[in-house]
Amino acid sequence: MGPRQKVLIVDDDPGTRKYLEISLGRMRRHTRSVRTLGEARRCLEREGFDLCLSDLHLPDGTGLELLEHIRHQQLPTSLAILSACARQETAAQARQAGAIDVLSKPVPLARLHKLLNDIRPETIPFASRTLLGDSAPMQALRGQIDKLAGSRAAIYISGESGSGKELVARALHDQDARASRPFVAVNCGAIPAELMESEFFGHRKGSFSGAVEDHPGLFQAAHGGTLFLDEVADLPLAMQVKLLRALQQKAVRRVGGHQEVQVDVRILCATHKPLLAEVQAGRFRQDLYYRLNVIELPVPPLRERRDDIEPLAGAILERLARDNGQPPARLQAGALLALQGHDFPGNVRELENLLERAHTLCDNRLIERHDLRLTSNSAYPAIAPGPGNVIDLEAHLQAIERRMLLQALEQTRWNRTAAARRLSLSLRSMRYRLKKLGLD
Numbered sequence: 001m002g003p004r005q006k007v008l009i010v011d012d013d014p015g016t017r018k019y020l021e022i023s024l025g026r027m028r029r030h031t032r033s034v035r036t037l038g039e040a041r042r043c044l045e046r047e048g049f050d051l052c053l054s055d056l057h058l059p060d061g062t063g064l065e066l067l068e069h070i071r072h073q074q075l076p077t078s079l080a081i082l083s084a085c086a087r088q089e090t091a092a093q094a095r096q097a098g099a100i101d102v103l104s105k106p107v108p109l110a111r112l113h114k115l116l117n118d119i120r121p122e123t124i125p126f127a128s129r130t131l132l133g134d135s136a137p138m139q140a141l142r143g144q145i146d147k148l149a150g151s152r153a154a155i156y157i158s159g160e161s162g163s164g165k166e167l168v169a170r171a172l173h174d175q176d177a178r179a180s181r182p183f184v185a186v187n188c189g190a191i192p193a194e195l196m197e198s199e200f201f202g203h204r205k206g207s208f209s210g211a212v213e214d215h216p217g218l219f220q221a222a223h224g225g226t227l228f229l230d231e232v233a234d235l236p237l238a239m240q241v242k243l244l245r246a247l248q249q250k251a252v253r254r255v256g257g258h259q260e261v262q263v264d265v266r267i268l269c270a271t272h273k274p275l276l277a278e279v280q281a282g283r284f285r286q287d288l289y290y291r292l293n294v295i296e297l298p299v300p301p302l303r304e305r306r307d308d309i310e311p312l313a314g315a316i317l318e319r320l321a322r323d324n325g326q327p328p329a330r331l332q333a334g335a336l337l338a339l340q341g342h343d344f345p346g347n348v349r350e351l352e353n354l355l356e357r358a359h360t361l362c363d364n365r366l367i368e369r370h371d372l373r374l375t376s377n378s379a380y381p382a383i384a385p386g387p388g389n390v391i392d393l394e395a396h397l398q399a400i401e402r403r404m405l406l407q408a409l410e411q412t413r414w415n416r417t418a419a420a421r422r423l424s425l426s427l428r429s430m431r432y433r434l435k436k437l438g439l440d
Contacts, residue, residue: 009033010040010054026190037061052079114221117182133308136424137300149175157270159299162349165270173226181225189234196239207256219252222265233271233278244288302344320359334369402437
């Protein structure tokens with residue numbers, strides 16, 4: 001849950017700002033947008049940014065003036081120039097002044113991915129990208145990652161939405177010999193169908209309206225490294241055919257091109273949908289499924305590793321404090337118990353959302369249970385006092401145990417051995433509990 005890259009967008013065109021905000025948001029980056037040179041300078045004085053994307057021509061100056069301001073103030077911010085028609089002399093001037101790149105509008109997603117990956121080593125330390133938690137499921141997951149990191153096999157990372165599949169993909173890449181090479185993550189459901197082939201494989205200048213320069217594509221951007229296809233089940237069938245051919249041939253052909261280019265990428269993929277069910281429903285090609293799913297690596301949902309909620313919450317609160325320039329808020333005991341009793345259908349992403357809201361609303365930097373505003377979606381039933389306001393603790397604990405056992409059995413299709421493993425129980429202990437609760 002480490003700090004995400006922060007990007008400042010400087011452009012007087014609202015369409016460009018919106019396009020970049022949406023694209024960077026889907027890449028899980030924080031953004032802030034302004035329209036003038038003066039606003040950008042004030043923003044840079046108040047906040048730190050990893051990257052600045054600035055239009056060359058602004059209402060009150062130029063992107064090169066902003067670059068000079070960054071250099072003069074010795075700010076740790078990289079800057080790339082945006083231009084509707086990037087001439088060679090303009091690009092040379094910008095790079096000589098210290099710009100890390102000059103991008104034509106509209107900015108291709110592959111170029112944006114490459115730009116973010118190129119500045120990643122200086123801005124996001126390895127420790128911040130590691131998986132947090134010492135629960136039994138997380139220890140087992142780390143063990144699997146250690147075994148698979150050096151493999152060349154394609155890996156299908158399965159798991160619910162928000163459970164941390166991209167973090168697992170990054171961990172596989174970071175522990176691989178390819179760690180120094182690019183890691184390119186793409187949300188397959190976020191690319192319009194008509195642009196998919198161009199974004200994945202690239203295009204030649206003039207191959208279609210708006211293709212004002214050669215564009216390498218995501219496969220070439222990830223050459224020598226890892227390409228992570230998130231939400232791969234959202235690929236349309238026509239694109240699945242082309243992806244399968246690229247994987248089989250280990251080569252891509254740009255739109256408008258005549259020659260194939262060899263690419264060396266390790267493929268990782270993920271989706272929150274049951275991929276085999278998508279195959280059976282005819283929405284996902286069986287041959288592509290077997291090409292991508294050489295090894296399946298399941299990521300446990302947060303409700304199966306409740307012991308990790310406390311360290312995760314601590315790390316999230318530290319990040320929120322750092323991002324907002326405030327001292328960290330503290331989670332009170334009642335609030336922590338409420339979180340540990342919540343089912344978290346949205347997993348770690350939901351935990352982040354809850355804590356960000358509570359961090360903003362709490363008083364005196366203390367997060368109480370009511371600050372979380374939890375719904376009734378809880379693994380633990382509310383304690384209902386009996387006659388004389390007496391609480392039957394034993395009955396309450398048995399109700400919790402019964403619900404967790406039933407949930408584990410349902411998730412494993414009533415396979416007792418698999419359910420026992422999910423609950424970190426021996427099979428003998430599982431049988432005893434089922435018998436005690438009348439579930440055998």
